[in-house]
Amino acid sequence: MITGIHAIVYSQGAQQAREFLRDVLRWPSVDAGNGWLIFALPPAELAVHPTDGPSQHELYLMCDDITATVAELKDKGVEFTEPVTDQGWGLLTAFALPGGGTLGLYEPRHPVAH
Numbered sequence: 001m002i003t004g005i006h007a008i009v010y011s012q013g014a015q016q017a018r019e020f021l022r023d024v025l026r027w028p029s030v031d032a033g034n035g036w037l038i039f040a041l042p043p044a045e046l047a048v049h050p051t052d053g054p055s056q057h058e059l060y061l062m063c064d065d066i067t068a069t070v071a072e073l074k075d076k077g078v079e080f081t082e083p084v085t086d087q088g089w090g091l092l093t094a095f096a097l098p099g100g101g102t103l104g105l106y107e108p109r110h111p112v113a114h
Contacts, residue, residue: 005041005044005046007041007059009059009097009101009103010101011097011099011100011101012099012100013098013099013100014099015099016098016099017097017098017099017100018037019098020097020098020099021037021039022037022039024073024076024077024078027039027040027041027042028040042062045062045112045113058104059103059104060092060103060104060105060106061103061104061105061106062105062106062107062108062112063105063106063107064107065107066084066091066093066105066106066107067084069105069107070084070093070105073095078095078096079095079096080093080094080095080096081094081095081096081102082094082102087106088109089108089109089110090106090107090108090109090110091106091107092104092105092106093105093106
């Protein structure tokens, strides 16, 4: 029935963000026409958390070793906007996405289902 998830990142610098995903993260992509790249994502998971506030959605990239991943991305010129913090359920940071906005990056402590 469900074959995957299509996530969307809105950016005022969409081309720079696409180049970052293609050239820095090296995610494979297909051209949907006129240079509009659609990226294949690594395995994903979805969690539903309770909230007393308004409903919202968040996007985090996952890694196995946050220290090594942060170092590798910094070597590629990626700017981190948050220090790595221990949240109990995992280690969390964020980096600037070219064209605007940030993406979260975390190393989970829970078992990974992929």
